[in-house]
Amino acid sequence: xxxxxxxxxxxxxxxxxxxxxxxxxxxxxxxxxxxxxxxxxxxxxxxxxxxxxxxxxxxxxxxxxxxxxxxxxxxxxxxxxxxxxxxxxxxxxxxxxxxxxxxxxxxxxxxxxxxxxxxxxxxxxxxxxxxxxxxxxxxxxxxxxxxxxxxxxxxxxxxxxxxxxxxxxxxxxxxxxxxxxxxxxxxxxxxxxxxxxxxxxxxxxxxxxxxxxxxxxxxxxxxxxxxxxxxxxxxx
Ligand SMILES: Nc1ncnc2c1ncn2[C@@H]1O[C@H](COP(=O)(O)OP(=O)(O)OP(=O)(O)O)[C@@H](O)[C@H]1O
Numbered sequence: 001x002x003x004x005x006x007x008x009x010x011x012x013x014x015x016x017x018x019x020x021x022x023x024x025x026x027x028x029x030x031x032x033x034x035x036x037x038x039x040x041x042x043x044x045x046x047x048x049x050x051x052x053x054x055x056x057x058x059x060x061x062x063x064x065x066x067x068x069x070x071x072x073x074x075x076x077x078x079x080x081x082x083x084x085x086x087x088x089x090x091x092x093x094x095x096x097x098x099x100x101x102x103x104x105x106x107x108x109x110x111x112x113x114x115x116x117x118x119x120x121x122x123x124x125x126x127x128x129x130x131x132x133x134x135x136x137x138x139x140x141x142x143x144x145x146x147x148x149x150x151x152x153x154x155x156x157x158x159x160x161x162x163x164x165x166x167x168x169x170x171x172x173x174x175x176x177x178x179x180x181x182x183x184x185x186x187x188x189x190x191x192x193x194x195x196x197x198x199x200x201x202x203x204x205x206x207x208x209x210x211x212x213x214x215x216x217x218x219x220x221x222x223x224x225x226x227x228x229x230x231x232x233x234x235x236x
Pocket of ligand 1: 013016017018036037038039040041042043044045
Protein backbone atom coordinates (compact mmCIF):
# COMPACT_ATOMS: atom_id res chain seq x y z
CA UNK A 1 0.00 0.00 0.00
CA UNK A 2 1.19 3.54 -0.76
CA UNK A 3 1.30 5.51 2.46
CA UNK A 4 2.41 8.86 1.08
CA UNK A 5 2.33 10.27 -2.43
CA UNK A 6 2.52 13.56 -4.28
CA UNK A 7 1.28 14.58 -7.71
CA UNK A 8 2.63 17.57 -9.59
CA UNK A 9 3.84 19.04 -6.31
CA UNK A 10 5.51 22.41 -6.83
CA UNK A 11 6.79 25.31 -4.76
CA UNK A 12 8.32 28.50 -6.12
CA UNK A 13 9.95 31.25 -4.09
CA UNK A 14 9.82 34.54 -6.03
CA UNK A 15 10.18 32.75 -9.35
CA UNK A 16 12.77 30.22 -8.12
CA UNK A 17 11.44 26.69 -8.65
CA UNK A 18 12.53 25.01 -5.40
CA UNK A 19 10.29 21.96 -6.02
CA UNK A 20 8.87 21.37 -9.49
CA UNK A 21 6.12 18.96 -10.55
CA UNK A 22 7.19 16.13 -8.25
CA UNK A 23 5.32 12.81 -8.48
CA UNK A 24 6.46 10.72 -5.52
CA UNK A 25 5.23 7.46 -4.00
CA UNK A 26 6.32 5.94 -0.69
CA UNK A 27 4.97 2.46 0.06
CA UNK A 28 4.13 1.59 3.66
CA UNK A 29 7.00 -0.11 5.50
CA UNK A 30 9.80 1.28 3.34
CA UNK A 31 12.89 3.18 4.45
CA UNK A 32 13.42 5.79 1.72
CA UNK A 33 16.38 8.13 1.52
CA UNK A 34 15.98 11.50 -0.17
CA UNK A 35 19.30 12.78 -1.42
CA UNK A 36 20.56 15.50 -3.75
CA UNK A 37 23.10 18.31 -3.94
CA UNK A 38 22.80 21.42 -1.74
CA UNK A 39 19.81 23.49 -2.78
CA UNK A 40 18.16 20.59 -4.65
CA UNK A 41 14.87 21.21 -2.82
CA UNK A 42 14.92 18.41 -0.23
CA UNK A 43 14.00 20.50 2.80
CA UNK A 44 11.35 22.39 0.83
CA UNK A 45 9.88 19.07 -0.33
CA UNK A 46 9.54 17.66 3.18
CA UNK A 47 8.18 21.03 4.34
CA UNK A 48 5.41 20.58 1.78
CA UNK A 49 4.76 17.04 3.00
CA UNK A 50 4.52 18.13 6.64
CA UNK A 51 2.44 21.23 6.01
CA UNK A 52 5.10 23.69 7.09
CA UNK A 53 5.16 25.14 3.58
CA UNK A 54 2.10 25.70 1.38
CA UNK A 55 2.41 24.35 -2.17
CA UNK A 56 2.29 26.65 -5.20
CA UNK A 57 0.45 23.81 -6.95
CA UNK A 58 0.00 20.05 -6.85
CA UNK A 59 -1.23 17.57 -4.27
CA UNK A 60 -0.08 15.54 -1.27
CA UNK A 61 -1.85 12.32 -0.25
CA UNK A 62 -1.42 10.40 3.03
CA UNK A 63 -3.07 7.06 3.60
CA UNK A 64 -5.34 7.59 0.61
CA UNK A 65 -6.54 11.01 1.70
CA UNK A 66 -5.64 14.36 0.16
CA UNK A 67 -3.86 16.51 2.75
CA UNK A 68 -2.39 19.22 0.49
CA UNK A 69 -3.93 22.04 2.52
CA UNK A 70 -4.27 20.40 5.92
CA UNK A 71 -2.46 22.31 8.71
CA UNK A 72 0.70 20.72 10.12
CA UNK A 73 -0.84 19.74 13.47
CA UNK A 74 -3.65 17.85 11.73
CA UNK A 75 -1.07 15.91 9.70
CA UNK A 76 0.69 14.98 12.95
CA UNK A 77 -2.68 13.75 14.18
CA UNK A 78 -2.94 11.49 11.14
CA UNK A 79 0.39 9.86 12.01
CA UNK A 80 3.16 11.95 10.47
CA UNK A 81 6.11 12.92 12.68
CA UNK A 82 9.18 14.83 11.60
CA UNK A 83 12.40 16.37 12.76
CA UNK A 84 14.04 19.30 11.07
CA UNK A 85 17.56 20.45 10.30
CA UNK A 86 17.13 23.23 12.83
CA UNK A 87 16.48 21.68 16.22
CA UNK A 88 13.14 22.49 17.76
CA UNK A 89 13.78 21.31 21.32
CA UNK A 90 12.92 23.58 24.25
CA UNK A 91 16.38 24.35 25.60
CA UNK A 92 15.33 25.14 29.18
CA UNK A 93 13.11 22.10 29.59
CA UNK A 94 14.54 18.74 30.58
CA UNK A 95 15.01 15.90 28.12
CA UNK A 96 12.11 14.15 29.81
CA UNK A 97 9.77 17.17 29.55
CA UNK A 98 10.59 17.73 25.89
CA UNK A 99 9.57 14.19 25.01
CA UNK A 100 6.62 14.27 27.45
CA UNK A 101 5.19 17.32 25.67
CA UNK A 102 5.12 15.31 22.45
CA UNK A 103 3.78 12.22 24.25
CA UNK A 104 0.82 14.10 25.70
CA UNK A 105 -0.55 14.65 22.20
CA UNK A 106 -1.40 10.96 22.21
CA UNK A 107 -1.35 9.66 25.80
CA UNK A 108 -3.17 10.53 28.98
CA UNK A 109 -2.08 9.68 32.49
CA UNK A 110 1.32 10.34 34.06
CA UNK A 111 2.32 6.68 34.28
CA UNK A 112 1.63 5.98 30.60
CA UNK A 113 3.45 9.16 29.57
CA UNK A 114 6.48 8.33 31.73
CA UNK A 115 6.75 4.78 30.41
CA UNK A 116 6.57 5.87 26.78
CA UNK A 117 8.96 8.80 27.30
CA UNK A 118 11.59 6.57 28.91
CA UNK A 119 11.15 3.97 26.17
CA UNK A 120 11.63 6.62 23.46
CA UNK A 121 14.70 8.06 25.23
CA UNK A 122 16.12 4.53 25.52
CA UNK A 123 15.71 3.90 21.78
CA UNK A 124 17.89 6.91 20.96
CA UNK A 125 20.36 6.21 23.78
CA UNK A 126 19.56 9.23 25.97
CA UNK A 127 18.48 7.68 29.26
CA UNK A 128 21.51 8.68 31.30
CA UNK A 129 20.17 11.91 32.82
CA UNK A 130 16.64 12.63 31.64
CA UNK A 131 16.32 15.52 34.10
CA UNK A 132 19.10 17.62 32.58
CA UNK A 133 18.25 20.63 30.40
CA UNK A 134 17.97 19.90 26.69
CA UNK A 135 19.99 23.02 25.91
CA UNK A 136 23.03 21.42 27.58
CA UNK A 137 23.12 18.62 25.00
CA UNK A 138 25.44 18.73 22.01
CA UNK A 139 23.82 19.56 18.66
CA UNK A 140 23.95 15.90 17.63
CA UNK A 141 22.27 14.77 20.82
CA UNK A 142 19.57 17.40 20.41
CA UNK A 143 18.85 15.79 17.03
CA UNK A 144 18.51 12.41 18.78
CA UNK A 145 16.20 14.01 21.34
CA UNK A 146 14.03 15.26 18.48
CA UNK A 147 13.85 11.73 17.11
CA UNK A 148 12.65 10.57 20.54
CA UNK A 149 10.01 13.33 20.39
CA UNK A 150 8.88 11.93 17.05
CA UNK A 151 8.97 8.29 18.14
CA UNK A 152 6.87 8.83 21.24
CA UNK A 153 4.01 9.81 18.96
CA UNK A 154 4.07 6.27 17.51
CA UNK A 155 3.97 7.69 13.98
CA UNK A 156 3.08 5.76 10.85
CA UNK A 157 5.54 7.93 8.92
CA UNK A 158 8.70 9.38 10.41
CA UNK A 159 10.46 12.08 8.40
CA UNK A 160 14.02 12.89 9.43
CA UNK A 161 15.97 15.83 7.95
CA UNK A 162 19.70 15.17 8.27
CA UNK A 163 19.47 13.27 11.56
CA UNK A 164 23.13 12.24 11.64
CA UNK A 165 24.55 15.75 11.32
CA UNK A 166 26.73 16.41 14.35
CA UNK A 167 26.89 12.77 15.47
CA UNK A 168 30.12 10.87 16.09
CA UNK A 169 30.91 7.69 14.14
CA UNK A 170 29.81 5.55 17.09
CA UNK A 171 26.55 7.49 17.36
CA UNK A 172 25.97 7.14 13.61
CA UNK A 173 26.34 3.37 14.00
CA UNK A 174 23.74 3.52 16.78
CA UNK A 175 21.45 5.57 14.53
CA UNK A 176 21.69 2.98 11.73
CA UNK A 177 20.69 0.26 14.19
CA UNK A 178 17.79 2.39 15.41
CA UNK A 179 16.47 2.90 11.86
CA UNK A 180 16.66 -0.84 11.21
CA UNK A 181 14.72 -1.51 14.40
CA UNK A 182 12.09 1.15 13.65
CA UNK A 183 11.62 0.00 10.08
CA UNK A 184 9.73 -3.05 11.34
CA UNK A 185 6.86 -0.81 12.45
CA UNK A 186 7.32 2.60 10.84
CA UNK A 187 7.71 3.98 7.32
CA UNK A 188 10.72 6.29 7.23
CA UNK A 189 11.71 9.12 4.90
CA UNK A 190 15.24 10.27 5.53
CA UNK A 191 17.08 13.26 4.10
CA UNK A 192 20.69 12.23 4.44
CA UNK A 193 24.06 13.48 3.22
CA UNK A 194 26.05 10.66 4.79
CA UNK A 195 26.28 8.05 2.03
CA UNK A 196 27.24 5.21 4.35
CA UNK A 197 23.93 5.74 6.16
CA UNK A 198 22.03 5.82 2.85
CA UNK A 199 23.77 2.71 1.54
CA UNK A 200 23.17 0.74 4.72
CA UNK A 201 19.67 1.64 5.83
CA UNK A 202 17.64 2.72 2.78
CA UNK A 203 15.49 0.27 0.83
CA UNK A 204 15.28 2.78 -1.99
CA UNK A 205 16.67 6.21 -2.78
CA UNK A 206 15.06 9.23 -4.47
CA UNK A 207 17.49 11.75 -5.92
CA UNK A 208 16.33 15.36 -6.24
CA UNK A 209 18.14 17.87 -8.42
CA UNK A 210 16.97 21.40 -9.22
CA UNK A 211 13.64 20.63 -7.56
CA UNK A 212 12.88 17.60 -9.74
CA UNK A 213 13.29 13.85 -9.31
CA UNK A 214 16.46 12.97 -11.20
CA UNK A 215 16.49 9.24 -10.42
CA UNK A 216 15.04 6.60 -8.11
CA UNK A 217 16.21 3.10 -7.26
CA UNK A 218 18.14 0.97 -4.84
CA UNK A 219 21.15 2.49 -3.07
CA UNK A 220 23.47 0.44 -5.29
CA UNK A 221 21.70 1.58 -8.46
CA UNK A 222 21.89 5.22 -7.42
CA UNK A 223 25.55 4.86 -6.48
CA UNK A 224 26.30 3.58 -9.98
CA UNK A 225 24.02 6.04 -11.82
CA UNK A 226 25.97 8.41 -14.12
CA UNK A 227 23.32 11.18 -13.94
CA UNK A 228 23.44 11.10 -10.14
CA UNK A 229 27.23 11.24 -10.11
CA UNK A 230 27.17 14.18 -12.54
CA UNK A 231 24.65 16.06 -10.38
CA UNK A 232 26.91 15.72 -7.35
CA UNK A 233 29.88 16.93 -9.35
CA UNK A 234 27.85 19.96 -10.38
CA UNK A 235 27.93 19.11 -14.06
CA UNK A 236 24.44 17.61 -14.28
N1 LIG B 1 12.00 30.49 2.26
C1 LIG B 1 12.70 30.56 1.13
N2 LIG B 1 12.74 31.70 0.40
C2 LIG B 1 13.43 31.77 -0.76
N3 LIG B 1 14.12 30.74 -1.30
C3 LIG B 1 14.13 29.59 -0.63
C4 LIG B 1 13.42 29.42 0.62
N4 LIG B 1 13.62 28.15 1.05
C5 LIG B 1 14.40 27.54 0.14
N5 LIG B 1 14.69 28.39 -0.88
C6 LIG B 1 15.51 28.09 -2.08
O1 LIG B 1 14.94 26.91 -2.65
C7 LIG B 1 15.97 26.05 -3.14
C8 LIG B 1 15.85 24.69 -2.47
O2 LIG B 1 16.23 24.82 -1.10
P1 LIG B 1 16.16 23.62 -0.07
O3 LIG B 1 16.59 24.16 1.25
O4 LIG B 1 14.84 22.98 -0.15
O5 LIG B 1 17.26 22.65 -0.65
P2 LIG B 1 17.97 21.40 0.05
O6 LIG B 1 18.06 20.36 -0.98
O7 LIG B 1 17.27 21.07 1.32
O8 LIG B 1 19.41 21.98 0.36
P3 LIG B 1 20.46 21.60 1.56
O9 LIG B 1 20.96 20.24 1.25
O10 LIG B 1 21.52 22.66 1.39
O11 LIG B 1 19.70 21.72 2.83
C9 LIG B 1 17.29 26.76 -2.85
O12 LIG B 1 17.68 27.46 -4.03
C10 LIG B 1 16.94 27.70 -1.74
O13 LIG B 1 17.79 28.84 -1.76
